[in-house]
Amino acid sequence: MGSTFEYPAMERAHMGTAFDEAVAEEAGRAGAARVFLMLGGTISRETDWAERLERRLSRAGAALAGRWDRVASHTPRSDVIAATRAARDARADLVVTLGGGSVTDAGKMVRMCLANGVYEEARLDPLMSVFEGGRRFIPDKKPPAPPQVCVPTTLSAGDFSATAGCTDTARGMKQSFAHPRMMATAVVLDPAVTLRTPEWLFLSTGIRAVDHAVEDICSTNGNAFAEGASMQALRLLTRGLRRARAGPGDEAARLDCLLGAWMSMVGSQSGVQKGGSHGIGHALGGTAGVPHGYTSCTMLPPVLRFNLPANADQQALVSEAMGAPGKPASELVAELVAELGLPGRLRDCGVREGQLDAVAEAAMHDRWIPTNPRPLDLAAVRALLQEAY
Numbered sequence: 001m002g003s004t005f006e007y008p009a010m011e012r013a014h015m016g017t018a019f020d021e022a023v024a025e026e027a028g029r030a031g032a033a034r035v036f037l038m039l040g041g042t043i044s045r046e047t048d049w050a051e052r053l054e055r056r057l058s059r060a061g062a063a064l065a066g067r068w069d070r071v072a073s074h075t076p077r078s079d080v081i082a083a084t085r086a087a088r089d090a091r092a093d094l095v096v097t098l099g100g101g102s103v104t105d106a107g108k109m110v111r112m113c114l115a116n117g118v119y120e121e122a123r124l125d126p127l128m129s130v131f132e133g134g135r136r137f138i139p140d141k142k143p144p145a146p147p148q149v150c151v152p153t154t155l156s157a158g159d160f161s162a163t164a165g166c167t168d169t170a171r172g173m174k175q176s177f178a179h180p181r182m183m184a185t186a187v188v189l190d191p192a193v194t195l196r197t198p199e200w201l202f203l204s205t206g207i208r209a210v211d212h213a214v215e216d217i218c219s220t221n222g223n224a225f226a227e228g229a230s231m232q233a234l235r236l237l238t239r240g241l242r243r244a245r246a247g248p249g250d251e252a253a254r255l256d257c258l259l260g261a262w263m264s265m266v267g268s269q270s271g272v273q274k275g276g277s278h279g280i281g282h283a284l285g286g287t288a289g290v291p292h293g294y295t296s297c298t299m300l301p302p303v304l305r306f307n308l309p310a311n312a313d314q315q316a317l318v319s320e321a322m323g324a325p326g327k328p329a330s331e332l333v334a335e336l337v338a339e340l341g342l343p344g345r346l347r348d349c350g351v352r353e354g355q356l357d358a359v360a361e362a363a364m365h366d367r368w369i370p371t372n373p374r375p376l377d378l379a380a381v382r383a384l385l386q387e388a389y
Contacts, residue, residue, distance in 0.1 A: 014187070014189060015258075023096055028061070033063060035063065038098070039069050040153065041070065068087070071099075080113065094146055104158045107150070109177065112141065121168075124175075124177075144179055156209065157209050157261040160268070162178060162180050172287050173362060189255065204293025209261040210238075215277055218318065233262075236260030237260035240254070273368065279381075283363035284298075300333050302384050
Protein backbone atom coordinates (compact mmCIF):
# COMPACT_ATOMS: atom_id res chain seq x y z
CA MET A 1 0.00 0.00 0.00
CA GLY A 2 3.00 2.31 0.39
CA SER A 3 4.05 4.80 -2.25
CA THR A 4 6.53 7.62 -2.72
CA PHE A 5 6.07 11.11 -4.10
CA GLU A 6 9.24 12.38 -5.77
CA TYR A 7 9.46 16.11 -6.44
CA PRO A 8 10.55 17.09 -9.95
CA ALA A 9 13.81 18.79 -10.87
CA MET A 10 12.09 22.03 -11.94
CA GLU A 11 12.92 25.01 -9.75
CA ARG A 12 10.39 27.75 -10.59
CA ALA A 13 7.25 28.76 -12.44
CA HIS A 14 6.67 32.46 -13.19
CA MET A 15 2.94 33.25 -13.19
CA GLY A 16 1.72 36.27 -15.13
CA THR A 17 5.17 37.88 -15.48
CA ALA A 18 6.18 39.34 -18.88
CA PHE A 19 8.24 36.67 -20.64
CA ASP A 20 11.28 38.83 -21.40
CA GLU A 21 11.53 40.01 -17.81
CA ALA A 22 11.30 36.47 -16.43
CA VAL A 23 13.78 35.01 -18.95
CA ALA A 24 16.32 37.75 -18.21
CA GLU A 25 15.93 37.01 -14.50
CA GLU A 26 16.56 33.30 -15.14
CA ALA A 27 19.59 34.06 -17.31
CA GLY A 28 21.06 36.12 -14.50
CA ARG A 29 20.31 33.43 -11.95
CA ALA A 30 22.06 30.82 -14.13
CA GLY A 31 25.01 33.10 -14.90
CA ALA A 32 24.27 32.62 -18.60
CA ALA A 33 26.06 34.84 -21.12
CA ARG A 34 25.04 33.19 -24.42
CA VAL A 35 21.35 32.43 -24.84
CA PHE A 36 20.10 30.20 -27.66
CA LEU A 37 16.48 31.05 -28.49
CA MET A 38 14.22 28.45 -30.14
CA LEU A 39 10.86 29.81 -31.25
CA GLY A 40 7.94 29.02 -33.50
CA GLY A 41 8.19 30.09 -37.11
CA THR A 42 5.09 32.28 -37.03
CA ILE A 43 6.31 34.02 -33.88
CA SER A 44 9.67 34.60 -35.55
CA ARG A 45 8.12 36.07 -38.70
CA GLU A 46 5.26 38.08 -37.25
CA THR A 47 6.42 39.45 -33.90
CA ASP A 48 9.33 41.41 -32.46
CA TRP A 49 9.55 39.12 -29.43
CA ALA A 50 13.05 37.87 -30.24
CA GLU A 51 14.30 41.44 -30.52
CA ARG A 52 12.46 42.40 -27.35
CA LEU A 53 14.14 39.53 -25.49
CA GLU A 54 17.51 40.46 -26.97
CA ARG A 55 17.20 44.02 -25.64
CA ARG A 56 16.18 42.81 -22.19
CA LEU A 57 19.06 40.28 -22.08
CA SER A 58 21.52 42.95 -23.15
CA ARG A 59 20.50 45.16 -20.25
CA ALA A 60 21.09 42.16 -17.97
CA GLY A 61 24.58 41.54 -19.35
CA ALA A 62 23.76 38.53 -21.55
CA ALA A 63 23.63 38.09 -25.33
CA LEU A 64 21.23 36.37 -27.71
CA ALA A 65 23.91 34.15 -29.25
CA GLY A 66 21.65 32.18 -31.57
CA ARG A 67 18.10 31.96 -32.85
CA TRP A 68 16.35 28.92 -34.35
CA ASP A 69 12.83 28.96 -35.80
CA ARG A 70 12.69 25.80 -37.93
CA VAL A 71 10.93 23.09 -35.92
CA ALA A 72 8.07 21.28 -37.63
CA SER A 73 5.13 19.65 -35.84
CA HIS A 74 5.92 16.56 -33.78
CA THR A 75 9.62 17.54 -33.59
CA PRO A 76 11.26 15.67 -36.50
CA ARG A 77 14.71 14.24 -35.89
CA SER A 78 16.20 16.22 -38.75
CA ASP A 79 15.11 19.53 -37.19
CA VAL A 80 16.52 18.50 -33.81
CA ILE A 81 19.92 17.63 -35.26
CA ALA A 82 20.11 20.85 -37.27
CA ALA A 83 19.19 22.90 -34.19
CA THR A 84 21.72 21.03 -32.07
CA ARG A 85 24.52 21.93 -34.47
CA ALA A 86 23.41 25.56 -34.40
CA ALA A 87 23.34 25.61 -30.59
CA ARG A 88 26.81 24.06 -30.49
CA ASP A 89 28.16 26.67 -32.88
CA ALA A 90 26.56 29.41 -30.78
CA ARG A 91 28.30 28.07 -27.66
CA ALA A 92 24.96 28.31 -25.84
CA ASP A 93 24.90 28.22 -22.06
CA LEU A 94 21.11 28.59 -21.78
CA VAL A 95 18.34 27.33 -24.08
CA VAL A 96 15.11 29.32 -24.16
CA THR A 97 12.05 27.93 -25.95
CA LEU A 98 9.19 30.23 -26.96
CA GLY A 99 6.36 28.39 -28.66
CA GLY A 100 4.23 25.26 -28.57
CA GLY A 101 4.91 21.68 -27.60
CA SER A 102 7.02 20.80 -30.63
CA VAL A 103 9.41 23.68 -29.93
CA THR A 104 9.53 22.80 -26.23
CA ASP A 105 10.40 19.18 -26.98
CA ALA A 106 12.98 20.30 -29.52
CA GLY A 107 14.69 22.35 -26.82
CA LYS A 108 14.85 19.34 -24.52
CA MET A 109 16.21 17.19 -27.33
CA VAL A 110 18.86 19.76 -28.25
CA ARG A 111 20.10 19.82 -24.66
CA MET A 112 20.23 16.02 -24.56
CA CYS A 113 22.07 15.90 -27.87
CA LEU A 114 24.60 18.53 -26.82
CA ALA A 115 25.38 16.72 -23.59
CA ASN A 116 25.78 13.37 -25.33
CA GLY A 117 27.59 14.53 -28.48
CA VAL A 118 24.76 13.61 -30.84
CA TYR A 119 25.04 15.43 -34.17
CA GLU A 120 23.63 12.75 -36.50
CA GLU A 121 20.14 11.25 -36.55
CA ALA A 122 21.33 7.65 -36.30
CA ARG A 123 23.01 8.38 -32.98
CA LEU A 124 19.63 9.07 -31.41
CA ASP A 125 18.62 5.40 -31.59
CA PRO A 126 20.70 4.19 -28.61
CA LEU A 127 19.26 6.96 -26.41
CA MET A 128 15.53 6.51 -27.02
CA SER A 129 13.27 4.78 -24.53
CA VAL A 130 12.16 1.31 -25.61
CA PHE A 131 8.96 -0.48 -24.72
CA GLU A 132 9.32 -4.27 -24.49
CA GLY A 133 7.36 -6.92 -22.65
CA GLY A 134 5.13 -4.43 -20.91
CA ARG A 135 8.07 -2.44 -19.51
CA ARG A 136 9.83 0.75 -20.51
CA PHE A 137 13.62 0.76 -20.72
CA ILE A 138 15.39 4.12 -20.51
CA PRO A 139 19.02 3.94 -21.68
CA ASP A 140 21.72 5.61 -19.63
CA LYS A 141 22.75 9.01 -20.89
CA LYS A 142 24.53 12.10 -19.67
CA PRO A 143 22.23 14.71 -18.08
CA PRO A 144 20.90 17.21 -20.63
CA ALA A 145 22.76 20.52 -20.60
CA PRO A 146 22.73 23.53 -20.66
CA PRO A 147 19.59 24.48 -18.65
CA GLN A 148 16.32 25.44 -20.32
CA VAL A 149 13.66 28.08 -19.71
CA CYS A 150 10.30 27.47 -21.39
CA VAL A 151 7.77 30.11 -22.45
CA PRO A 152 4.71 28.18 -23.66
CA THR A 153 2.26 29.64 -26.15
CA THR A 154 -0.07 26.63 -26.02
CA LEU A 155 -1.52 24.43 -23.26
CA SER A 156 -0.04 21.01 -24.04
CA ALA A 157 2.17 21.45 -20.92
CA GLY A 158 5.17 19.42 -22.04
CA ASP A 159 7.20 22.23 -20.48
CA PHE A 160 6.56 20.53 -17.12
CA SER A 161 7.75 17.03 -18.03
CA ALA A 162 11.10 15.24 -18.05
CA THR A 163 10.46 13.52 -21.38
CA ALA A 164 10.46 14.64 -25.00
CA GLY A 165 8.81 13.23 -28.09
CA CYS A 166 10.75 13.20 -31.34
CA THR A 167 9.55 11.78 -34.66
CA ASP A 168 11.54 9.48 -36.90
CA THR A 169 9.87 10.58 -40.13
CA ALA A 170 11.51 7.78 -42.16
CA ARG A 171 9.74 5.15 -40.05
CA GLY A 172 6.67 7.25 -39.23
CA MET A 173 7.20 6.71 -35.50
CA LYS A 174 7.14 9.16 -32.63
CA GLN A 175 9.77 8.12 -30.12
CA SER A 176 10.29 9.04 -26.48
CA PHE A 177 13.44 10.25 -24.76
CA ALA A 178 13.72 10.73 -21.01
CA HIS A 179 16.02 11.88 -18.24
CA PRO A 180 15.15 13.52 -14.89
CA ARG A 181 17.25 16.56 -15.86
CA MET A 182 15.47 16.93 -19.19
CA MET A 183 12.94 19.04 -17.31
CA ALA A 184 13.26 22.80 -17.66
CA THR A 185 14.70 24.83 -14.81
CA ALA A 186 11.83 27.33 -15.09
CA VAL A 187 8.58 27.87 -16.99
CA VAL A 188 7.17 31.32 -17.69
CA LEU A 189 3.36 31.51 -17.83
CA ASP A 190 2.72 34.79 -19.63
CA PRO A 191 -0.83 34.92 -21.05
CA ALA A 192 0.10 37.78 -23.38
CA VAL A 193 2.24 35.49 -25.57
CA THR A 194 -0.76 33.20 -26.17
CA LEU A 195 -2.83 35.97 -27.78
CA ARG A 196 -1.31 35.26 -31.20
CA THR A 197 -1.73 31.50 -30.92
CA PRO A 198 -4.37 30.30 -33.40
CA GLU A 199 -7.63 29.70 -31.57
CA TRP A 200 -7.91 26.06 -32.64
CA LEU A 201 -4.40 25.39 -31.33
CA PHE A 202 -4.85 27.13 -27.99
CA LEU A 203 -8.20 25.49 -27.30
CA SER A 204 -7.28 22.01 -28.54
CA THR A 205 -4.10 21.90 -26.49
CA GLY A 206 -6.32 22.89 -23.59
CA ILE A 207 -8.19 19.64 -24.17
CA ARG A 208 -4.80 17.94 -24.17
CA ALA A 209 -4.28 19.34 -20.66
CA VAL A 210 -7.77 18.12 -19.74
CA ASP A 211 -6.63 14.69 -20.95
CA HIS A 212 -3.58 14.81 -18.65
CA ALA A 213 -5.75 15.57 -15.64
CA VAL A 214 -8.48 13.07 -16.50
CA GLU A 215 -6.15 10.15 -17.10
CA ASP A 216 -4.25 10.96 -13.89
CA ILE A 217 -7.45 10.96 -11.83
CA CYS A 218 -8.43 7.67 -13.49
CA SER A 219 -4.99 6.05 -13.20
CA THR A 220 -4.23 2.75 -11.49
CA ASN A 221 -1.35 4.29 -9.50
CA GLY A 222 -2.51 7.80 -8.64
CA ASN A 223 -1.73 9.66 -5.44
CA ALA A 224 -3.61 12.19 -3.32
CA PHE A 225 -1.41 15.14 -4.28
CA ALA A 226 -1.75 14.51 -8.03
CA GLU A 227 -5.47 13.86 -7.71
CA GLY A 228 -6.04 17.18 -5.95
CA ALA A 229 -3.97 19.07 -8.51
CA SER A 230 -5.76 17.32 -11.39
CA MET A 231 -9.19 18.18 -10.05
CA GLN A 232 -8.23 21.83 -9.68
CA ALA A 233 -6.73 21.71 -13.18
CA LEU A 234 -10.10 20.58 -14.55
CA ARG A 235 -11.90 23.39 -12.72
CA LEU A 236 -9.50 26.00 -14.11
CA LEU A 237 -9.50 24.57 -17.64
CA THR A 238 -13.25 24.02 -17.89
CA ARG A 239 -13.83 27.63 -16.82
CA GLY A 240 -10.89 29.20 -18.60
CA LEU A 241 -11.31 27.53 -21.98
CA ARG A 242 -14.95 28.59 -22.22
CA ARG A 243 -14.08 32.16 -21.28
CA ALA A 244 -11.16 32.25 -23.72
CA ARG A 245 -13.47 31.10 -26.52
CA ALA A 246 -16.05 33.75 -25.63
CA GLY A 247 -13.46 36.51 -25.25
CA PRO A 248 -10.21 35.79 -27.10
CA GLY A 249 -8.48 38.81 -25.53
CA ASP A 250 -9.31 37.81 -21.96
CA GLU A 251 -5.83 37.41 -20.45
CA ALA A 252 -7.20 36.43 -17.05
CA ALA A 253 -9.00 33.49 -18.67
CA ARG A 254 -5.84 32.55 -20.53
CA LEU A 255 -3.83 32.63 -17.32
CA ASP A 256 -6.40 30.29 -15.75
CA CYS A 257 -5.80 27.96 -18.68
CA LEU A 258 -2.02 28.14 -18.29
CA LEU A 259 -2.29 27.46 -14.57
CA GLY A 260 -4.64 24.55 -15.25
CA ALA A 261 -2.22 23.12 -17.79
CA TRP A 262 0.58 23.35 -15.23
CA MET A 263 -1.49 21.59 -12.56
CA SER A 264 -2.49 18.90 -15.03
CA MET A 265 1.16 17.81 -15.10
CA VAL A 266 1.63 17.12 -11.38
CA GLY A 267 0.72 13.49 -11.97
CA SER A 268 3.22 13.15 -14.80
CA GLN A 269 5.91 14.72 -12.63
CA SER A 270 5.26 12.22 -9.84
CA GLY A 271 5.10 9.03 -11.90
CA VAL A 272 1.34 8.63 -12.28
CA GLN A 273 0.68 6.39 -15.27
CA LYS A 274 -1.50 7.50 -18.17
CA GLY A 275 -3.83 5.33 -20.24
CA GLY A 276 -5.14 4.62 -23.69
CA SER A 277 -5.98 8.16 -24.74
CA HIS A 278 -2.34 9.17 -24.41
CA GLY A 279 -0.99 5.91 -25.84
CA ILE A 280 -3.18 6.00 -28.93
CA GLY A 281 -2.75 9.75 -29.20
CA HIS A 282 1.02 9.44 -29.51
CA ALA A 283 0.57 7.02 -32.39
CA LEU A 284 -1.97 9.28 -34.10
CA GLY A 285 0.57 12.10 -33.94
CA GLY A 286 3.62 10.23 -35.14
CA THR A 287 1.93 7.96 -37.69
CA ALA A 288 -1.02 10.00 -38.97
CA GLY A 289 0.16 13.56 -38.27
CA VAL A 290 -2.76 14.50 -36.01
CA PRO A 291 -2.02 17.56 -33.82
CA HIS A 292 -1.56 16.80 -30.11
CA GLY A 293 -4.72 18.53 -29.01
CA TYR A 294 -6.90 16.89 -31.63
CA THR A 295 -5.76 13.43 -30.52
CA SER A 296 -7.27 14.12 -27.10
CA CYS A 297 -10.43 15.67 -28.55
CA THR A 298 -11.12 12.48 -30.48
CA MET A 299 -9.77 9.70 -28.24
CA LEU A 300 -10.49 10.71 -24.64
CA PRO A 301 -14.31 10.22 -24.75
CA PRO A 302 -14.20 6.69 -26.24
CA VAL A 303 -11.36 5.65 -23.92
CA LEU A 304 -13.38 6.88 -20.92
CA ARG A 305 -16.38 4.84 -22.09
CA PHE A 306 -14.16 1.77 -22.54
CA ASN A 307 -12.62 2.16 -19.08
CA LEU A 308 -15.86 2.86 -17.19
CA PRO A 309 -16.26 -0.73 -15.89
CA ALA A 310 -12.78 -0.46 -14.32
CA ASN A 311 -12.84 3.03 -12.76
CA ALA A 312 -16.38 4.37 -12.40
CA ASP A 313 -15.64 5.94 -9.01
CA GLN A 314 -12.62 7.81 -10.38
CA GLN A 315 -14.59 8.99 -13.41
CA ALA A 316 -17.18 10.36 -10.99
CA LEU A 317 -14.45 12.63 -9.58
CA VAL A 318 -13.81 13.91 -13.11
CA SER A 319 -17.49 14.77 -13.48
CA GLU A 320 -17.46 16.54 -10.12
CA ALA A 321 -14.42 18.63 -11.07
CA MET A 322 -16.00 19.55 -14.40
CA GLY A 323 -19.07 20.87 -12.60
CA ALA A 324 -21.66 18.19 -13.38
CA PRO A 325 -21.68 15.47 -10.70
CA GLY A 326 -23.54 12.37 -11.82
CA LYS A 327 -23.13 12.98 -15.54
CA PRO A 328 -20.81 10.61 -17.44
CA ALA A 329 -17.30 12.02 -17.75
CA SER A 330 -17.11 10.90 -21.37
CA GLU A 331 -20.16 13.02 -22.21
CA LEU A 332 -18.79 16.06 -20.38
CA VAL A 333 -15.50 15.91 -22.28
CA ALA A 334 -17.27 15.42 -25.62
CA GLU A 335 -19.61 18.33 -24.88
CA LEU A 336 -16.70 20.61 -23.98
CA VAL A 337 -14.91 19.67 -27.21
CA ALA A 338 -18.04 20.49 -29.22
CA GLU A 339 -18.68 23.74 -27.31
CA LEU A 340 -15.15 24.90 -28.14
CA GLY A 341 -15.74 24.21 -31.85
CA LEU A 342 -13.14 21.45 -32.01
CA PRO A 343 -13.31 18.19 -34.01
CA GLY A 344 -14.60 15.15 -32.20
CA ARG A 345 -14.00 12.58 -34.96
CA LEU A 346 -10.77 11.36 -36.51
CA ARG A 347 -12.18 11.79 -40.01
CA ASP A 348 -12.55 15.50 -39.26
CA CYS A 349 -8.81 15.63 -38.42
CA GLY A 350 -7.75 14.37 -41.85
CA VAL A 351 -7.18 10.74 -40.80
CA ARG A 352 -7.96 8.19 -43.49
CA GLU A 353 -9.71 4.99 -42.47
CA GLY A 354 -6.96 3.05 -44.22
CA GLN A 355 -4.45 4.44 -41.69
CA LEU A 356 -6.15 3.00 -38.63
CA ASP A 357 -4.41 -0.38 -38.76
CA ALA A 358 -0.98 1.26 -38.84
CA VAL A 359 -1.93 3.59 -35.99
CA ALA A 360 -3.14 0.66 -33.89
CA GLU A 361 0.08 -1.24 -34.51
CA ALA A 362 2.17 1.79 -33.58
CA ALA A 363 0.14 2.39 -30.42
CA MET A 364 0.99 -1.09 -29.13
CA HIS A 365 4.60 0.07 -28.79
CA ASP A 366 3.63 3.04 -26.59
CA ARG A 367 4.34 2.89 -22.87
CA TRP A 368 0.82 3.97 -21.87
CA ILE A 369 -1.09 1.12 -23.53
CA PRO A 370 -0.18 -1.52 -20.91
CA THR A 371 -0.98 0.91 -18.06
CA ASN A 372 -4.54 1.59 -19.22
CA PRO A 373 -6.97 0.89 -16.35
CA ARG A 374 -8.71 -1.79 -18.43
CA PRO A 375 -6.46 -4.14 -20.46
CA LEU A 376 -5.96 -3.12 -24.09
CA ASP A 377 -4.89 -5.48 -26.83
CA LEU A 378 -4.47 -4.74 -30.53
CA ALA A 379 -8.09 -5.57 -31.33
CA ALA A 380 -9.38 -3.28 -28.59
CA VAL A 381 -7.16 -0.39 -29.73
CA ARG A 382 -8.34 -0.89 -33.31
CA ALA A 383 -11.97 -0.88 -32.12
CA LEU A 384 -11.43 2.37 -30.19
CA LEU A 385 -9.95 3.98 -33.28
CA GLN A 386 -12.93 2.86 -35.32
CA GLU A 387 -15.31 4.24 -32.70
CA ALA A 388 -13.49 7.57 -32.81
CA TYR A 389 -13.47 7.62 -36.60
